[in-house]
Amino acid sequence: MKLGTVIYRGAHRLAAPLDAETVDLLPDLMGISAQNMLSLTENWSIAGENVKDAVGPAEPVPINEGQRAPPIPQPMKIACIALNNGANKDRIIKGPNHPAGFIKPSSSLVRHGQPIRLRTASGRAHPEPDLAIIIGTGGAGISVGGAYDHVFGYTTINDLTAPLMRAEDTFHDRAIHPKESNPFEIEYLNSWVSYPGRYKRTDTFEPIGPWIATRNTVSDQHDLIVRRSHRDKVVPEDSTAKLAFEVSDVVNFKSSYMTLEMGDIILMDTALKKAGSDGLAVQDVDLTSLGGPIEVTISGIGTLANPVEVRT
Template identity: 30%
Template sequence: MKLGTIRIDGKPTVIARVADEAAVALDFAWMEDLIEAGDKGLDQANEAIVAALAGKLPVIELGNPDWMAPNPRPSKILGCAVNNNNLNEKAMKPMTAPMFFIKGRSALTGHNKTIDLLADHGQSIPEPEPVVVFGKRAKNIAPEEALDYVFGYTLTNDVTASGVKFGQDSIALKQTADVVKPHHTAWRPKFEGEDTWLLFIYHSKSKAADTFAAMGPWLTTKDEVPNPNALNVRGYIDGECYADDSTGNYFFPVERVISEASKWFTMEPGDCIHTGTASKGTPKFPRGNIGTYLNLYDGKVTDVEIDGLGRLSNRIRMIP
């Protein structure tokens, strides 16, 4: 089943897909309400689809709908950073656990909406990836139980503005030797001489700015995704494919990502995890997503396509 949220006359409306370009409105104020209803919510959605196909409920034609993110009110959005073997082969030391950053719901935007880049964001790259949407509260769950907590999956373009990240939001502090502990430097190369530099990078402006979490258009229920670790993921810029990858290329499988997240954060129904970017490049874009700079494509469209989940499109808009 594919579910979504659109605005009709300015009002958010939860819908279920009836056909490729048709849907039926559901009796839930928000997608999160449907998710929290569990099997009862899915049964109601299925009954509405059947009724619409039988002509007993009105059908919404999806010619040019006003899309929102499928579940617009998650309590939190997590991203799993650098979870791709193409990236980790360059790591000084292998990761020992998934790494996370967090976005607020203000970063969300929908299908066919703009991704807005400020001049201060500098070089900004796309990150095409699937999103896990939680179906129930999860805390300290084991990897082998992780998929039991999933409601479904959607798509995201997890924009990263490396220009601001390594410009305004990174700092190196020269400390005295008594301040520096082994864990401060064990993860990085050593500098010559007295190595007491502490390096800090902050991700809020580079990862969580407005429109930096484009999602949708559909939220696909988990019964249609038998293996989230075998999804083909492609990214496009101005119609050309810059990344062609698979979630089978993750450093940590989806189950481990979910489990690790639940160790540190209580995941609530409707909460999201971006599970890892597609990065493997193509002949024209050998560096994949990390060499594709959205800020050079003002007015052009960037897409994320994942087999079984659909295609997410957004136009790039540079903000003076």
């Protein structure tokens, strides 16, 4: 089933879509507040059947764009896996043999239909369509075999990148290291350091939703079509079968050094393949100069659409 969060009478409410214009508002179930998606993700194993039974006889209401919210409005963290598409192997000169990445703040999230806000001074900004994991039961040191027991579901994300800001925030320095010949002495080594600050973590750089597809409704998370459309032109379309590290690998590695918590969001990385001989790559669509709207569709999960506002 699909679940999300809407704003109803000034408060967040858990909801299930009935159609494009109507949702069921879910009641409090088994001590789980109908306003708390985080609690539902953690207790899905015991509350899931009750939620399924509640959909239909619950409280159907019409929904409009102003009443939508990110499906998880304030996750503990958003962990992003970098360069995880198999197409990257030809352009990676040197890199880790594990799923490396970075963290984004919840303030970067915007809901389906909410504008992506860009500034001309920030330079080019391109969208990157991602499959995202929603963590249910948290944990540390999670095994590969037990990884899916900690997955609540999947959602759609459009991960914005502004390369100019990355270049502006990169340090070229002489890093201090202990000498190999004598660890009590130091030496200076040429180094380039770039932190995922503004170019990834800016407000509105993480559109999400509109719904979470629970784990049991996605038959194969590594056989999903990921499609991004800019002004009705597909750029690009690819498959989650191309991911270098699978969901279980990512959950296992991430939990080996940081505790995963209920409602955490993990991005699996972007679709890279061009859409046909005249198709564009993700980097070709500069939303700062071209504007929107921009859509990301993942088969079986849903379509995320956002307009674009550009300011000086």
